[in-house]
Amino acid sequence: MQVIAETGYHPDPAARSLAGRKSGMIGLVIPLEIQSMFADPFFPTLIQAISSACNARDYILSLIIFNSKEEERALIPKITRNQLFDGVIVASSRTGDLLIEQLLGNEVPFVLHGRHEDPRVSYVDADNAAGAYAAVSHLARLGRSRIATVTGPSNSAAAADRKRGYMSALTDRGHSIDEALVVSGDFSESSGYEAMQQLLPAKPDAVFVASDTMALGALRALRETGTRVPLDVALVGFDDMPYAATATPPLTTVRQPIDQTGSLAVDILFDISQNGREPARRTVMPTELVIRRSCGASTVG
Amino acid sequence: MQVIAETGYHPDPAARSLAGRKSGMIGLVIPLEIQSMFADPFFPTLIQAISSACNARDYILSLIIFNSKEEERALIPKITRNQLFDGVIVASSRTGDLLIEQLLGNEVPFVLHGRHEDPRVSYVDADNAAGAYAAVSHLARLGRSRIATVTGPSNSAAAADRKRGYMSALTDRGHSIDEALVVSGDFSESSGYEAMQQLLPAKPDAVFVASDTMALGALRALRETGTRVPLDVALVGFDDMPYAATATPPLTTVRQPIDQTGSLAVDILFDISQNGREPARRTVMPTELVIRRSCGASTVG
DNA sequence: ATGAAAGCGCTAACAT
DNA sequence: ATGTTAGCGCTTTCAT
Numbered sequence: 078m079q080v081i082a083e084t085g086y087h088p089d090p091a092a093r094s095l096a097g098r099k100s101g102m103i104g105l106v107i108p109l110e111i112q113s114m115f116a117d118p119f120f121p122t123l124i125q126a127i128s129s130a131c132n133a134r135d136y137i138l139s140l141i142i143f144n145s146k147e148e149e150r151a152l153i154p155k156i157t158r159n160q161l162f163d164g165v166i167v168a169s170s171r172t173g174d175l176l177i178e179q180l181l182g183n184e185v186p187f188v189l190h191g192r193h194e195d196p197r198v199s200y201v202d203a204d205n206a207a208g209a210y211a212a213v214s215h216l217a218r219l220g221r222s223r224i225a226t227v228t229g230p231s232n233s234a235a236a237a238d239r240k241r242g243y244m245s246a247l248t249d250r251g252h253s254i255d256e257a258l259v260v261s262g263d264f265s266e267s268s269g270y271e272a273m274q275q276l277l278p279a280k281p282d283a284v285f286v287a288s289d290t291m292a293l294g295a296l297r298a299l300r301e302t303g304t305r306v307p308l309d310v311a312l313v314g315f316d317d318m319p320y321a322a323t324a325t326p327p328l329t330t331v332r333q334p335i336d337q338t339g340s341l342a343v344d345i346l347f348d349i350s351q352n353g354r355e356p357a358r359r360t361v362m363p364t365e366l367v368i369r370r371s372c373g374a375s376t377v378g
Numbered sequence: 379m380q381v382i383a384e385t386g387y388h389p390d391p392a393a394r395s396l397a398g399r400k401s402g403m404i405g406l407v408i409p410l411e412i413q414s415m416f417a418d419p420f421f422p423t424l425i426q427a428i429s430s431a432c433n434a435r436d437y438i439l440s441l442i443i444f445n446s447k448e449e450e451r452a453l454i455p456k457i458t459r460n461q462l463f464d465g466v467i468v469a470s471s472r473t474g475d476l477l478i479e480q481l482l483g484n485e486v487p488f489v490l491h492g493r494h495e496d497p498r499v500s501y502v503d504a505d506n507a508a509g510a511y512a513a514v515s516h517l518a519r520l521g522r523s524r525i526a527t528v529t530g531p532s533n534s535a536a537a538a539d540r541k542r543g544y545m546s547a548l549t550d551r552g553h554s555i556d557e558a559l560v561v562s563g564d565f566s567e568s569s570g571y572e573a574m575q576q577l578l579p580a581k582p583d584a585v586f587v588a589s590d591t592m593a594l595g596a597l598r599a600l601r602e603t604g605t606r607v608p609l610d611v612a613l614v615g616f617d618d619m620p621y622a623a624t625a626t627p628p629l630t631t632v633r634q635p636i637d638q639t640g641s642l643a644v645d646i647l648f649d650i651s652q653n654g655r656e657p658a659r660r661t662v663m664p665t666e667l668v669i670r671r672s673c674g675a676s677t678v679g
Numbered sequence: 680a681t682g683a684a685a686g687c688g689c690t691a692a693c694a695t
Numbered sequence: 696a697t698g699t700t701a702g703c704g705c706t707t708t709c710a711t
Contacts, residue, residue: 087459091395092394092704100392102440116620121416128443132453137462139403139440142429151682154435161438260649267624297626319417323568325598393688396703682711687704694699 094160102137103346104162108149109214117264117290118318119335123168123190126339134343136163149176157183164346166190171232186349188342191234192361199345199358201338205235205315208331208364209242209285212313215329215366216283217250219374221311225258225281227272227291233264239287239315241300255279262291269294277302281371282310289314289321289330296324296371307373317367327369379511394654395461402479403438404647405463409450409472418565418591419619420636424469424491427640435644437464437640444631450477458484467491470531487650489643492535493662499648500659502639506536506616509632509665510543510586513614516630516667518551520675524614526559526582528592534565540588557578563591570595578603583611584673590615590631597625597672608674619666628671633666 083112094100099181105127124140131138131315141156143149155161157179159306164189167176189200216224226243229236246253247364257279262268269291276284277298286292292314306312306326314321345358368374395401406428408421416422432439442457444450455464458480464486468477481488482498490501518523527544530537545555547672558580563569570592577585578599587593593615600607607613607627615622618633646659669675 085459086454087455089704090460090462091392091401092458092687093706094392095390095396095689096704096706098687098706116419118419118422121419121422124441125416125445126442128441129445129449132443132445132449134420137440137456138442139438140425141439142426142433144426146432148430148433154388155391155438158386159391161391252627254434266621270624294624297624299625320542320567323571323595323598325602390688393703394690396705399690399691399703498695680711683709685706685708687706690701690703692699692701695699 098160099163099350100160101135102139102162103131103343104141104156104165106141106143106156106165106167106176108143108167108176117288119264119288119316120168122318122335123339126336126344127166129336130302130340130343133340134347136343138199153179156180157185162318163350164188166342166346167364169235186346186354188345188349188358190338190342192197192238192359193234195325197271197357199349199354201341201345201360201362203235203333203337203338204361204364205238206242206245208301208315208333209239209287210246211364211366212285212315212329212331213243213246214250215368215374216285216311216313216372217246217252219283219311219372221283222252223254223255223258223279223281224283224285225279227269227276227284227286227295228259228261229287230263232259236264236287240353243285245376250282262287262294264288264291266290266294266297270298273298277304283312284310285313287315289316289318289350290330292328292330293320293324296328311373312371314371321367326371329369329372329374330367332365332367337339338362393602398459400464400651401461402436403440403463404432404644405440405442405457405466406534407442407444407466407468407472407477408459409444409468409475409477412485417567418589418612420589420617421469421634422621424640428467428639428644430637430646431641434531436640437644454480457481458486464651465489467647468641470534470536487647487655487657489646489650491540491639491643493660494535498655498658500650500655502646502661502663504536504634504639505662505665506539507543507546507666509634510540510588511547512667513586513616513630513632514547515551516542516669516675517586517612517614517673518547518553520584520612520673522584523553523586524556524559524580524582525586526561526577526580528570528577528585528587528596529560529562530588531564532562537565537591543584563588563595565589565592567591567595567598571599574599578605584613585611586614588616590617590619590629593629593631594621594625597629600602608672612674613672615672622668623670627672628670630670630675631668633668635665636664639663668678
């Protein structure tokens with residue numbers, strides 16, 4: 078009947094959920110360790126990508142941010158039990174994550190954004206190691222010999238993979254790893270600044286920085302000491318955030334397909350809820366080196 | 379019975395919603411006009427504040443982002459009708475917003491983040507006009523006489539209020555408004571950069587920039603032209619985002635209590651759902667001038 | 680094919 | 696105070 082359109086009828090979602098045992102909602106969980114979470118546009122970008130994919134699939138997106146251990150404890154049951162969510166995306170898991178364990182012991186379909194060792198967990202990830210490898214190889218091909226790196230925090234799988242890519246690129250070319258050229262940050266702008274200051278005495282002629290946000294901090298440190306980029310020090314970032322292109326100089330960086338990994342996560346959830354959790358679905362998407370001025374090899378501007 | 383704890387029982391939210399006619403969810407709607415939404419940490423910060431307040435009140439937070447007109451059309455019924463949400467927060471409404479009209483014609487409790495003319499709508503806002511007024515007065519007191527401004531987009535109420543504050547501060551001191559000293563941006567870093575370039579020929583000796591993100595862009599333009607801050611041009615931003623303190627030079631800015639406006643929005647929703655929508659609840663929270671080096675009046679660093 | 684009825688797991692109103 | 700029952704508005708199954 079088309080009286081349905083005239084009266085402006087819409088089914089009651091609660092009744093639908095109860096009778097149909099599906100809520101039409103998916104949960105995006107952002108764990109707390111990420112202090113500087115929103116200082117870096119990575120998470121916002123991911124949220125937007127996932128939101129858009131949810132709209133396309135007619136899901137409602139709920140955001141669960143753990144701001145403290147207590148909140149985490151209180152929220153975990155809501156996430157794992159019940160019919161609250163038809164699926165859950167966990168953005169950036171920590172090692173030995175309690176949430177993952179609980180999720181594994183329950184029925185709710187879930188995917189991680191970022192890889193995980195446990196063979197039972199499904200995930201989507203960008204190829205962080207290959208991206209870092211490409212960046213560092215590029216610097217080496219340009220003749221840089223003292224290539225340093227600013228890594229992300231040690232509890233981040235992405236940071237570990239990027240560091241690994243850096244190392245393989247060097248060792249594959251017969252370079253040894255100089256510990257003085259490896260400094261860690263926490264993905265924040267200021268940690269990039271501090272890391273660069275720490276690096277300067279070791280006289281690097283290039284730096285692979287594990288995020289654009291930290292690269293901005295590094296750039297600031299370089300500018301303050303009058304170091305020329307790329308003349309004295311070449312710089313490559315990671316992420317290809319919007320401001321990478323407008324930095325001074327424009328930042329060469331590794332583009333990560335956040336839109337695609339985000340929407341793929343939603344697709345996988347959809348698939349799992351249709352076909353069950355087995356086998357685990359794992360996808361690693363390629364990254365791409367975007368060459369701008371900061372590495373000293375630009376053809377464009 | 380405490381068998382409840384032993385079996386790890388948790389009530390089914392769908393059944394609860396259906397029987398109790400309350401979903402325990404609140405929706406946060408972010409309309410689409412904000413293109414650069416996540417290039418500016420303002421929204422992320424707001425999201426985090428609201429998320430935290432929701433956790434405290436035991437609400438689940440759903441995020442609705444309109445990425446296109448179609449999505450908006452598809453989502454509005456879900457937001458306004460049904461028992462999907464116990465309340466809705468609208469972040470940054472546009473003028474003549476369709477969503478607001480629909481919300482007004484339905485029962486769902488809602489609050490805007492940012493003021494609105496219609497006397498029936500409840501909102502929380504920061505005192506943008508007073509903040510801008512304080513910033514510009516401060517610059518004037520420091521002896522600056524050609525005070526320019528970079529405004530936000532014209533469809534933003536916050537941007538309009540900040541511009542109004544700028545104007546009143548000048549006219550109250552007997553200055554006239556020089557149109558060449560007023561340029562508009564869109565809250566993005568690059569728009570701040572372009573606006574500053576546009577401003578330079580008019581020889582301002584101070585600029586009030588309507589957001590920290592744009593101020594960063596302005597700083598970049600100033601640096602590229604060798605203009606000294608604050609010696610040649612004093613700068614004041616708005617928001618007090620984390621990176622304002624670490625900019626070169628550290629940015630004097632107007633602090634906006636995002637955490638408080640965010641959690642107040644949740645509180646108001648809670649209040650409305652208890653006591654009904656009448657009368658409209660409106661709160662404007664004070665802003666605070668944070669003095670750092672970029673205005674040339676620092677006592678600290 | 681179309682229509683009637685039986686729950687889904689709670690809350691709230693009622694009766695004891 | 697405690698226990699019982701009637702729906703909430705759908706989906707699904709079963710009968711026609």
